[in-house]
Amino acid sequence: MRAIFIVLAACTGTVEYTPDPAQPDPFTTLEQQQEGGPPRYTSRVHGCVKMRYATLGNLLASRGVDLTAADSLSAGAIYRGGEPSLGGPNFAARERENIAIGLATSAKQFDIFAQAAPEIIASIASRPECAGAPLFDGAGRCLARGISCLIGVPATPSHVDICNLTLARAADVESGKRLAVAVLTAAAHTCE
């Protein structure tokens, strides 16, 4: 059965020099439709795609991350060197940006968010986008407005609770803050 599709696809490819990017397997597509719903449903609900590479950079910079940082373990350096694994486009090969979420891209994103957390904590309140709203108060408690600016939607009591719970369970306050920010950021921005 699959051979038929391959043969059909080959119809236009017999006179081309190089293969185009792999096409979706029709059986996988059929399976996805059975699980996720028919197109008349899926086309009318939001999907979940990876944050585009450029958008991720904008997000990080706007929340206080230095994308030009030289330290190889900095969020900026990981971001700059991570374009291929973050699905960046390869126009030389006629490939657009891959916005499907995969394990490698998610892991790389989380690496970046984890490394970005200290910079975000230190800088977010001074960013014009966040209007002076810090993530934590002087007593080390999470603040809703700061979280809102980090995740891009108004923070709910659940967001604040999760943040405070992460702080409470951490070995120390600073580690707790980093973990809380990394977790909130990753959870909020897994889907663009």
Added chain:
Amino acid sequence: MKALAIALLAACTPDPVAPAAHDEWDDKLADRVVDYNAALRIAALRLTGELPTLAELEAVAAGGQPAYETQIHSYLASPKLARQMFLFWQDTMKLGGAPDLDSAPAFLAELSTQDRSYLEAFTAPSGTCPSYQNMTITPGDCANGGVTVGVLTHPGMNAKMFSNFGFRRVRWLQEVFECSKFPAEIALTATDVGGATPYTGMFPFTSIADSTVNFLDVSSVVCANCHSNINHIAPLFAHYDANGQYQPDIAVPTPQPGSPLAKLTDYLPPGEPLAWRHDVVVGDMRSLGMAIAADPATARCAIARLWNWAMSKTDIVDGAQQVPADTIATQVDAFVAGGHRIHDALFRIYTSDDFVRF
């Protein structure tokens, strides 16, 4: 085998289907609730490439729909929209990374952000090679000879999609701007042409050539199912060489020893006219552009792509992210009635009932 092949081909055709009976998926759609806060985040990321600011968040949280719509207007008026549309068209067209390639998506971004018709993408007689830098699009003309017809004559596109017979350019055109792979047309009645599978094209089977390459071959697959359309278009693209420069004579090779240049009779029998579709004869690149602009599928594809972009879907062709006609019917109608303004279409999409419900 023939029945199976017909069924498979038919499955690829976006023919209207009878409405499905009410089911669990309708219930799920009905269960969605309006959330302008969530909608704002996605709209900001798409239209500006950035998260909403805290002030924007708080304004929409307090002001609801009017505040949300005001914010969408603001995003659409921002210079950041040019950047986002440029990136959108880079991805859509699979062209970018160098100035000569970037100018094609820059041209589409220019049309998308200004009060201009999207159909100029297929008809514009000049100004199709602008440059893009730092959210600014600077008008510019292409300098590759011949007439200018939107992106159809774009030097970067024609260079990047160079191939034997120029077929890759035609395939690019079909997939990017018509939102489907070849075959572009499928007859309601299949024809037995002696192969393992039937012929399902709309042109007469013998309307394409069988000389240098036998496009009428049926020994493995019926090549004419795709090539009946491709061969009626490709000769117009065959005048652009490997660098995308227009040449008076055909400038693309054939897959033969020594790679000789193609001839018109390699595509079509003598006397067979060029055509966009089986009932739309064209004479030159300009009339091809006009035919594409007049094809309802072109406007539908544009809206489907913008819809998928807004709704966080992967590519409509490569990712098989179908958008049924019913889903975007009102959007398409408004797009056509409003003169094919993408800028206006974006506002309608980002304020649509489906976009603001979760």
